[in-house]
Amino acid sequence: MDRTARHSETRYGNRPTMKDVAARAGVGLKTVSRVVNSEPGVTPDTERRVQEAIDALGFRRNDSARVLRKGRTASIGLVLEDLADPFYGPLSRAVEEVARAHGALLINGSSAEDPEREQELVLALCARRVDGLIVIPAGDDHRYLEPEIKAGIATVFVDRPAGHVDVDMVLSDSFGGAREGVAHLIAHGHRRIGFIGDQPRIHTATERLRGYHAAMRDAGITVEDGWVSLGSTDPERVRAAAEEMLSGPEPVTALFAGNNRVTVTAVRVIAERERPVALVGFDDIELADLLGITVISQDAAAVGRTAAEHLFRRLDGADHAPARVELATTLIPRGSGELPPA
Amino acid sequence: MDRTARHSETRYGNRPTMKDVAARAGVGLKTVSRVVNSEPGVTPDTERRVQEAIDALGFRRNDSARVLRKGRTASIGLVLEDLADPFYGPLSRAVEEVARAHGALLINGSSAEDPEREQELVLALCARRVDGLIVIPAGDDHRYLEPEIKAGIATVFVDRPAGHVDVDMVLSDSFGGAREGVAHLIAHGHRRIGFIGDQPRIHTATERLRGYHAAMRDAGITVEDGWVSLGSTDPERVRAAAEEMLSGPEPVTALFAGNNRVTVTAVRVIAERERPVALVGFDDIELADLLGITVISQDAAAVGRTAAEHLFRRLDGADHAPARVELATTLIPRGSGELPPA
DNA sequence: CATCCTGTTGACAACGTTGTCCAGGGCCTA
DNA sequence: TAGGCCCTGGACAACGTTGTCAACAGGATG
Incomplete structure (x- = not known):
């Protein structure tokens, strides 16, 4: 066994690639790609042969490579304070639903209210080239985001305003x-x-x-x-x-x-x-x-939904000036606030 | 403006690459890579020049490309039922903490208790080549995971057992x-x-x-x-x-x-x-x-932590037979359970 | 002065996919 | 039957990074 083979064996546990599928089906690489992406221009017979090879080998497209080629990751990042906080669960879930509707996955992280950790997380997400970013900031200076925003990562701040950087915000009153x-x-x-x-x-x-x-x-x-x-x-x-x-x-x-x-x-x-x-x-x-x-x-869910919808509108090309949305709150009287002074 | 240029402009909003940094700093591509990754063998002077170019251009390494080359994504997937459920918030947070300690990001999704959606999510995560997967299953047949597991995606099931597939599990009693x-x-x-x-x-x-x-x-x-x-x-x-x-x-x-x-x-x-x-x-x-x-x-957090630690032990090479851990529960008497029959 | 060594640097291929473009075969029309 | 067109399929480059390896300079050693 030569070195190259041993090396490739340790990667992804030796997953089959389109090349392997092509070889097995006796077709060209691009034909496999066409079948995998349901592109037109493949005979039913060829398609069947390719599909059989895919199933036999257990092939699954490598989205990392795809992303590299296409330039869009179909994922968005959400940085919040603490996923375990009952306010952020529904918010996060609402963001996820909107993302799902747009075919995107959600990567999230908790800053634990630490500005340094917030920055670390946000930049890690930028390095992954998430298409967009929803941030509930812990810090108050976000100039570190400038190059990222300029480079085209759509960003929405939620719950608290961004510091020294001009982006969309969704806040509660x-x-x-x-x-x-x-x-x-x-x-x-x-x-x-x-x-x-x-x-x-x-x-x-x-x-x-x-x-x-x-x-x-x-x-x-x-x-x-x-x-x-x-x-x-x-x-x-x-x-x-x-x-x-x-x-x-x-x-x-x-x-x-x-x-x-x-x-x-x-x-x-x-x-x-x-x-x-x-x-x-x-x-x-x-x-x-x-x-x-x-x-x-x-309404945490409404906040999350609003923010995510803003984000995807940006991703779909909206390029108006950054907006600031403020959502109203509701007083719900249940007894403890109506007690008279003792 | 020729077509090639226009095309590249729409990708990632025209982010600078290592090649751009190298050109600006007047060094080779690989030298930039060395600086970015803090590899040894670069003169302080060269390093400074490269760093300046990085800052001037606002360069950030593209981890998508890195992943493709290295074969590890440093991310794990978590599929649960509903992030908004107060039981899963702390669980998710605990998983995230362990992931963070191992330098990995967390991608998560909610199945909404729908087996089809669970499968869809899990396979999307596999396509992203997450290093590992933590699943709180909605369905009861997980044979669809077999090729993925065989291909080396470490998997831990949580809260409910996996159907027809032999993997690690962390359950409550x-x-x-x-x-x-x-x-x-x-x-x-x-x-x-x-x-x-x-x-x-x-x-x-x-x-x-x-x-x-x-x-x-x-x-x-x-x-x-x-x-x-x-x-x-x-x-x-x-x-x-x-x-x-x-x-x-x-x-x-x-x-x-x-x-x-x-x-x-x-x-x-x-x-x-x-x-x-x-x-x-x-x-x-x-x-x-x-x-x-x-x-x-x-203890939701303990469940999440245990599962994540299992997962990373697998990722670090543990290859014993799949284990099944069952965590004990605790009765907490607070009054409602001690009322006598009326 | 020739040789070797060490430490720095860059050229090049490869990762797995998709976009572009061209070739060849079948079919229709003149 | 020749010419043109459409349809299918494949060869090739490119995405941005990292691993390998070789080149080169400068100093130490014989």
Whole structure:
């Protein structure tokens, strides 16, 4: 056995190629290609012979080679924060459905909220030459994407805006949603309202905080020290922040939770207390109806679908200026946000 | 402008190649390749020139071409039922983490519980020449995978066994878990216990039903007509089944829910009733602790991690006979399963 | 000064597919 | 029957990268 043969044996476990099929069927290489791609110009008889050879050898076209030749990978990349987060599951699924409808596969990765990892992932996807990219950014500077975008990789940012680079974006109305939620608490008689949110580095976190401040200002309420806590959504920290706000001589009577993870922890803390505490959370949660949690809901699936449709419109040739879509949120009253101050 | 040029312009939006970088830096093609891959044998001075050309042109290596040459794609495929399902999010994330540790990207797809779509997805991934495949099967005949496996695509089945093909599997102990859950209800005094599960086509569904029957038989209880319902997990159907079992002259006093979606609907139905009904569900659910739902928990992340580690061990050369791993489940008592019969 | 060695560099083929183009055979028409 | 056309099929180059190998320069050694 010579070296060449041994080498090829270790590749793809020795998969048959079109050349092998052609040899077995006694036809030319291109004829096999035609059969595999259902191109016209092949006699039924020849086609049958080729098909038999394909089945006998277990041939499957190598899309890597095809991609190289054709220049399109029929795949799109999705970089999000954490696939295990209940908000991103439906979003990802919606993107996948749209991709499937366009015959594309989905490659995804989680940045774990780490800007460096986000960049690493995005660039790996670009190296794979995905046709398009949907990014839920962790970082706030995306200039590293410039050469890629210039080179033609369609890109849509989701949930949070891109930094220093002009691309399509699909966002939820974080400011308006939070403002409405806090106003809802105020309307039910609360004046001492705490806000617990994600890290200030994250755009949605600061937008929601801005909504909180706007609602408070609208009602003529001065936000006191200690009513606002921004930081990681780690349960320990959120728990500490919530307990801090709910203790002391003048505790808050209501909490606004900046996202689903915060809400979950807040519910736990409140459940342990005797005195009832009102709560409105940003993002809906499974079973929130049973627990009677009032939320500001953003439709994750709609966000994903909208973003993916934008992306494919770009891939189909749309070349208008980058657009910014903002999706409305919905207040869903379920009880926890309608409790009066204790 | 001649035709060749126009053609190349539409590919990848005219990305620069190593050849372009080489021309600009005034070096040979292979030298660029060496720099890009940090191979030894390049003078610092040459390396600097090449690097400058790379930055100036915005070059990024085309991994499609690389893959074709090297024979490894450094990507693995994951086919599951529905990415939006809270059980699969963490599973998928765990697989991704392991893949990342091995420098591989994750391509995933949802079969939507449709065997045909599963096959279509799996074969598309094989055509991409993923190095390995993790499949949560929807169908029960996987002979279509034989040529692929023979050709060297490492494969691990998860959650449900493969049909007619000999591969590695990572399963949860559905039978044992269900048996334990039902026995738990019996230990708390129940004798009239209903079982609501997924479609009988699905292996875990029948295994759990088998566990139910085993527990009942162990306790000397005869299962009556109407206590068992298998079918889609569509909320409407589950609701109808649950209401049927809870009505009539001799209703069941406890329910065993075959999976997380069934549990959610069962909780809703039970919440609407006056008479308390005991409940144990298979699969843990977020916030189940707050709702006091007793569950049989299988650790989705552990399942995903185990499967991915198996896969990469195969990719690293392990060639023992296909193994079947069964992970234990845990009963978590939280109240709903400890209610006495009404 | 001839020789050898080492370290850097580039020419070339190959990976498996598809696009282009040409050859040959059969059929129709004049 | 010659000429033209259509239909089928195949040879060949190209996609962008990496592995192999040979060339070359410069220094050390005899």
